[in-house]
Amino acid sequence: MKTIRIETTNHAYPVLIGSKIINQLPKLLIQTGISQKTKILIISDENVAPLYLQVVVDQLNKFDAISYVVPAGDVSKAIGEVEKIITYAIQHGLDRSSVILALGGGVIGDLAGFVASIYMRGIRYVQCPTTILAHDSSVGGKVGINHALGKNLIGSFYQPQFVLYDTSFLTTLPTREVRSGLVEVLKHGLIADRQFVDWLEKNADSLLHLDQEAVSYALKQGIKIKADIVMEDEKEQGIRAILNFGHTLGHVIETLSNYQYLHGEAVAIGMFFAAKLAAKLGWLSKEEEAFYQHLLQKFKCKTSIPKEYDTNQMMNIMLRDKKFKNGQIRMVLPIAIGQVKIEQNIDPKFIFETLNELKR
Amino acid sequence: MKTIRIETTNHAYPVLIGSKIINQLPKLLIQTGISQKTKILIISDENVAPLYLQVVVDQLNKFDAISYVVPAGDVSKAIGEVEKIITYAIQHGLDRSSVILALGGGVIGDLAGFVASIYMRGIRYVQCPTTILAHDSSVGGKVGINHALGKNLIGSFYQPQFVLYDTSFLTTLPTREVRSGLVEVLKHGLIADRQFVDWLEKNADSLLHLDQEAVSYALKQGIKIKADIVMEDEKEQGIRAILNFGHTLGHVIETLSNYQYLHGEAVAIGMFFAAKLAAKLGWLSKEEEAFYQHLLQKFKCKTSIPKEYDTNQMMNIMLRDKKFKNGQIRMVLPIAIGQVKIEQNIDPKFIFETLNELKR
Ligand SMILES: NC(=O)c1ccc[n+]([C@@H]2O[C@H](COP(=O)([O-])OP(=O)(O)OC[C@H]3O[C@@H](n4cnc5c(N)ncnc54)[C@H](O)[C@@H]3O)[C@@H](O)[C@H]2O)c1
Ligand SMILES: NC(=O)c1ccc[n+]([C@@H]2O[C@H](COP(=O)([O-])OP(=O)(O)OC[C@H]3O[C@@H](n4cnc5c(N)ncnc54)[C@H](O)[C@@H]3O)[C@@H](O)[C@H]2O)c1
Ligand SMILES: [Zn+2]
Ligand SMILES: [Zn+2]
Numbered sequence: 001m002k003t004i005r006i007e008t009t010n011h012a013y014p015v016l017i018g019s020k021i022i023n024q025l026p027k028l029l030i031q032t033g034i035s036q037k038t039k040i041l042i043i044s045d046e047n048v049a050p051l052y053l054q055v056v057v058d059q060l061n062k063f064d065a066i067s068y069v070v071p072a073g074d075v076s077k078a079i080g081e082v083e084k085i086i087t088y089a090i091q092h093g094l095d096r097s098s099v100i101l102a103l104g105g106g107v108i109g110d111l112a113g114f115v116a117s118i119y120m121r122g123i124r125y126v127q128c129p130t131t132i133l134a135h136d137s138s139v140g141g142k143v144g145i146n147h148a149l150g151k152n153l154i155g156s157f158y159q160p161q162f163v164l165y166d167t168s169f170l171t172t173l174p175t176r177e178v179r180s181g182l183v184e185v186l187k188h189g190l191i192a193d194r195q196f197v198d199w200l201e202k203n204a205d206s207l208l209h210l211d212q213e214a215v216s217y218a219l220k221q222g223i224k225i226k227a228d229i230v231m232e233d234e235k236e237q238g239i240r241a242i243l244n245f246g247h248t249l250g251h252v253i254e255t256l257s258n259y260q261y262l263h264g265e266a267v268a269i270g271m272f273f274a275a276k277l278a279a280k281l282g283w284l285s286k287e288e289e290a291f292y293q294h295l296l297q298k299f300k301c302k303t304s305i306p307k308e309y310d311t312n313q314m315m316n317i318m319l320r321d322k323k324f325k326n327g328q329i330r331m332v333l334p335i336a337i338g339q340v341k342i343e344q345n346i347d348p349k350f351i352f353e354t355l356n357e358l359k360r
Numbered sequence: 361m362k363t364i365r366i367e368t369t370n371h372a373y374p375v376l377i378g379s380k381i382i383n384q385l386p387k388l389l390i391q392t393g394i395s396q397k398t399k400i401l402i403i404s405d406e407n408v409a410p411l412y413l414q415v416v417v418d419q420l421n422k423f424d425a426i427s428y429v430v431p432a433g434d435v436s437k438a439i440g441e442v443e444k445i446i447t448y449a450i451q452h453g454l455d456r457s458s459v460i461l462a463l464g465g466g467v468i469g470d471l472a473g474f475v476a477s478i479y480m481r482g483i484r485y486v487q488c489p490t491t492i493l494a495h496d497s498s499v500g501g502k503v504g505i506n507h508a509l510g511k512n513l514i515g516s517f518y519q520p521q522f523v524l525y526d527t528s529f530l531t532t533l534p535t536r537e538v539r540s541g542l543v544e545v546l547k548h549g550l551i552a553d554r555q556f557v558d559w560l561e562k563n564a565d566s567l568l569h570l571d572q573e574a575v576s577y578a579l580k581q582g583i584k585i586k587a588d589i590v591m592e593d594e595k596e597q598g599i600r601a602i603l604n605f606g607h608t609l610g611h612v613i614e615t616l617s618n619y620q621y622l623h624g625e626a627v628a629i630g631m632f633f634a635a636k637l638a639a640k641l642g643w644l645s646k647e648e649e650a651f652y653q654h655l656l657q658k659f660k661c662k663t664s665i666p667k668e669y670d671t672n673q674m675m676n677i678m679l680r681d682k683k684f685k686n687g688q689i690r691m692v693l694p695i696a697i698g699q700v701k702i703e704q705n706i707d708p709k710f711i712f713e714t715l716n717e718l719k720r
Contacts, residue, residue, distance in 0.1 A: 010369070079443050090509045118478070121504060121515045144481060149450045155481045156516065 002220045006139060006227050008159055015138065015163040015227075017219050019212040022128070022166045025059045029099075032161045034063075034124065039098040041089055042067040043112040045076065048104045048130050051172055056103055056128065066092050070111070074259075077111050077145040079154065085115050099124045099161070105131030105177075110155070113143030117158035127163045131173060132181025133264065135219045136188075138163045140230045167215050179300050180264030182207055185218050186299060187271060188225040190292075191245050194338030196221050197295070204298040242340050245332040246271035249305075249355075252317045256309055268301035269358070277346075277354045278333040288337055304360035311355045315348065362580045366499060366587050368519055375498065375523040375587075377579050379572040382488070382526045385419045389459075392521045394423075394484065399458040401449055402427040403472040405436065408464045408490050411532055416463055416488065426452050430471070434619075437471050437505040439514065445475050459484045459521070465491030465537075470515070473503030477518035487523045491533060492541025493624065495579045496548075498523045500590045527575050539660050540624030542567055543606075545578050546659060547631060548585040550652075551605050554698030556581050557655070564658040602700050605692040606631035609665075609715075612677045616669055628661035629718070637706075637714045638693040648697055664720035671715045675708065 001018035016024065030036070040063050044053055049069045057065050068088050070076040089098075102112035102125060109127050116125035129138050144155015170178070185207075189197040199221075200207070206214040226243065233240040250270035253261050261269075275292040278284040296303050305314075318329065329346050361378035376384065390396070400423050404413055409429045417425050428448050430436040449458075462472035462485060469487050476485035489498050504515015530538070545567075549557040559581075560567070566574040586603065593600040610630035613621050621629075635652040638644040656663050665674075678689070689706050 079439065083439050086507060086514060087509065090507060090513060118504075118514050118516055120513060121502065121517055142481065144478075147446060147450060149447065153450060153480060154446060154478050156478055157481055 002216055004220060004223055004227065006159075007231055008141060011159045013160055013162050015165065015223055017165040017167065017216050017223075019168045019216065020166065021164065022055060022059060022169075025056070025128075025164055026062060028162055028164060029063065029126070032124075032126075034099055034161070036062045037064055039064040039066065039092075039094055040101050041065075041085075041092070041094055041098065042101045042103050043085065043108055043115070044069050044103040045072040045105075045108055046070070047072045048108070052103060052130065052169055056101070070108075072107075074107055074146060074151070077107055077152075079145060079147075081111065082115055082118075082145060085111075086119060089115075089119060094119065094123070096120050096123055099126065101125065102127045102160075103130065104134075105129065106134045106137035109134055109137045110143050110152075111145060113158055113160065114145055114155055117143055117156045122158070124161050125158075127160045128169075129163065129165050130169045131177060132170060132215070132219070133177070133184055135165070135181070135222050136184045136226060138165070139223050139226045165219060167210075167212050167219070170215060171210055173210075176262055176265070178208065178210065180262035182218075182299055183264030183268045183271075183301060185222040186295065187243075187245055187267060188222040190271065190334065190338060191242050191332070191340045192225045192229070192338060193221070194336070196225075197338050201295055201298060204295075208300065241342055242332050245334075245340055246274060248318055248331055249273045249314070252314050253305065253309075255317060256314070257306070265301065268296050268299075269303060269305060272296055272303040273305075273354060273358055274331065274333050274340075276358065277331070277350060278335065280350055280354055281333070281346075283333060283335045283341075288334070291337060292334075303358075305355065305358045307359040309359070311352060311359075314355055315352060318351075362576060364580060364583055364587065366519075367591055368501060371519045373520060373522050375525065375583055377525040377527065377576050377583075379528045379576065380526065381524065382415060382419060382529075385416070385488075385524055386422060388522055388524060389423065389486070392484075392486075394459055394521070396422045397424055399424045399426070399452075399454055400461050401425075401445075401452070401454055401458065402461045402463050403445065403468055403475070404429050404463040405432040405465075405468055406430070407432045408468070412463060412490065412529055416461070430468075432467070434467055434506060434511070437467055437512075439505060439507075441471065442475055442478075442505060445471075446479060449475075449479060454479065454483070456480050456483055459486065461485065462487045462520075463490065464494075465489065466494045466497035469494055469497045470503050470512075471505060473518055473520065474505055474515055477503055477516045482518070484521050485518075487520045488529075489523065489525050490529045491537060492530060492575075492579070493537070493544055495525070495541070495582050496544045496586060498525070499583050499586045525579060527570075527572050527579070530575060531570055533570075536622055536625075538568065538570065540622035542578075542659055543624030543628045543631075543661060545582040546655065547603075547605055547627060548582040550631060550694065550698060551602050551692070551700045552585045552589070552698060553581070554696070556585075557698050561655055561658060564655075568660065601702055602692050605694075605700055606634060608678055608691055609633045609674070612674050613665065613669075615677060616674070617666070625661065628656050628659075629663060629665060632656055632663040633665075633714060633718055634691065634693050634700075636718065637691070637710060638695065640710055640714055641693070641706075643693060643695045648694070651697060652694075663718075665715065665718045667719040669719070671712060671719075674715055675712060678711075 004015045100116040102109045141157045141159045143158050147153040203214050246267040250267040253266040279289040364375045460476040462469045501517045501519045503518050507513040606627040610627040613626040639649040694700050
């Protein structure tokens with residue numbers, strides 16, 4: 001079992017990663033000061049609950065566990081779902097000393113964490129992530145839901161008591177979700193750690209097959225990188241922006257495909273786009289650009305943009321992105337393998353060209 | 361103009377109190393780092409907006425002010441209203457650098473502060489309270505809304521950038537709201553400051569007539585007392601409980617009267633009940649009990665319970681109160697004028713008797 005300690009201004013908490021470690025749950029709860037008999041509301045979704053809810057409930061026999069299951073997917077990150085969960089919580093006697101347990105992927109983590117942050121002005125919560133992508137969402141304290149007019153517009157910063165990551169839960173993940181999640185691990189390597197990138201390149205197959213040792217290591221490294229960046233910049237004033245590497249074009253592709261592309265699938269294209277643009281600007285060598293392509297392909301990611309997408313429309317969507325300040329195109333671009341920088345003033349001409357070159 | 365500085369763990373902010381000080385608003389915004397042209401969403405209610413919205417908008421001519429008006433009263437502290445405001449905010453381009461301004465009583469402060477706490481994971485907000493009761497709600501950082509199953513069940517702790525209290529706005533308050541608000545000022549005196557209680561007793565008439573000098577002083581003292589207690593105990597672990605003085609029976613009366621009693625009217629009865637019970641237990645002298653009655657009557661408050669209320673039912677509602685731990689009757693009781701203590705183990709027999717004696 002690997003343990004990482006996350007420190008924020010007001011709160012420190014551990015992330016525990018390992019195969020078949022769900023049996024550590026009761027001990028961890030007690031260590032965190034959550035005493036036996038405490039009421040624990042498990043929030044999960046319709047895919048995860050049939051697989052793992054009973055396993056978790058069994059671990060909680062000394063506590064007073066109840067559960068609430070929402071539909072799977074981003075549709076559940078909605079204010080109506082928050083209201084239903086709160087109603088259920090009140091009716092079942094959740095009080096200020098109770099705890100919420102998020103059992104699921106990033107959707108459940110974001111939703112359950114948000115409910116915890118506003119229920120009776122904030123109660124404690126813990127996370128048991130069940131997707132690879134959730135290694136990203138379980139660090140940084142961002143919780144929240146979507147609004148009909150945009151994703152993640154409602155939320156808060158709220159930290160869990162601990163994160164318990166049982167990697168054996170990942171084995172039931174659909175293949176596309178595995179690949180998509182691994183892209184965020186790649187991203188963490190590509191923005192900050194060349195050695196880790198080399199390790200990822202060598203271990204691509206083991207990771208895609210969910211080799212437990214390899215996955216634990218990759219999640220640990222990914223979380224460490226994200227945690228370091230987040231600790232430096234809790235409220236997103238500066239450096240944290242590099243976590244958006246690949247996400248500007250990624251969001252465009254998610255939007256234009258009407259979310260037919262999974263998040264990681266879209267981000268992979270976005271990262272390759274950034275590498276290609278950086279090469280065009282002379283910051284990345286042709287070899288490094290080729291390595292990007294090689295790496296992403298090893299992880300079974302597409303690196304081209306559907307040729308039917310209109311380049312002008314993509315440019316316009318990017319310009320509306322909240323990550324662009326005052327209409328200036330601001331992007332995270334690689335300057336080496338394992339290193340990126342934030343660039344404020346990119347000539348739109350080069351962006352336009354690169355988009356066109358990526359179409360296939 | 362009087363200024364009080366409120367310090368919390370992460371944040372310090374000033375409360376400014378005075379007559380006709382609304383013209384200080386632009387200067388204060390700038391001093392707080394809110395630059396000209398910043399988008400400011402004013403949230404107000406249907407009673408306050410016709411009286412003061414234009415006055416405030418006029419002060420904000422250098423900023424980009426927009427406004428949203430909700431129905432008056434606690435009905436607006438609802439999740440549906442939060443959602444409508446957020447939709448309006450997104451549609452009108454409020455972003456992370458924007459500011460929310462609460463213009464109204466405790467309802468608007470709680471609602472607008474809550475919206476600010478969850479909009480794009482938290483944006484800045486400022487308060488311009490327009491009721492006396494809001495001197496209580498503007499300190500302590502509690503923001504939130506009601507749920508169909510109970511009051512104030514959804515919310516967070518979130519601090520404003522500053523509070524600007526123009527006491528000239530209070531002159532249009534309905535008489536009952538003036539009296540009800542002054543009860544919370546009395547409460548602050550009665551739990552912590554004998555000298556202030558004496559001052560209040562002498563100045564009852566000036567206060568009821570909203571003499572501007574007297575009101576400013578009373579609000580300042582009330583806020584100071586609350587701030588001291590809250591700073592000692594931000595997250596409600598211990599001492600903060602004394603702020604609930606008078607509120608246990610107060611809530612019962614609000615509930616049984618279906619909110620025909622205003623909050624302060626109900627709390628006044630609750631405080632007298634606590635004094636009478638304390639006298640019965642030998643902690644308060646008969647003279648002190650009589651002073652309580654005299655003081656409350658000077659402020660035109662009733663001190664008796666409607667005789668049709670069933671004593672057993674009142675006892676039962678009190679036992680369900682979240683301020684009671686494990687079914688033990690826990691109450692804040694006076695032990696002198698300007699001093700209270702928290703008592704864990706009160707024989708229900710005495711409570712029953714005192715309730716009966718108060719019926720008229
Ligand atoms: N808070 C943050 O910092 C942050 C960061 C990144 C992403 N996110 C959010 O995370 C969400 C995406 O996360 P996600 O990809 O984990 O989505 P998800 O939670 O929807 O999971 C993806 C799919 O896999 C299913 N699933 C989950 N675990 C499974 C398992 N062990 N076995 C079988 N099926 C399983 C789910 O039911 C779902 O259908 C988005 O809403 C995004 O906004 C948040
Ligand atoms: N957050 C806290 O710590 C805290 C503390 C105490 C009370 N509260 C909350 O505060 C609320 C009660 O506050 P309130 O009594 O100020 O209620 P309120 O905001 O509803 O105001 C009372 C009435 O007076 C009207 N009004 C307000 N200002 C006016 C003015 N200047 N002229 C004419 N009319 C005016 C309002 O429209 C309303 O009808 C409750 O929801 C309570 O839960 C919160
Ligand atoms: Zn991402
Ligand atoms: Zn009160």
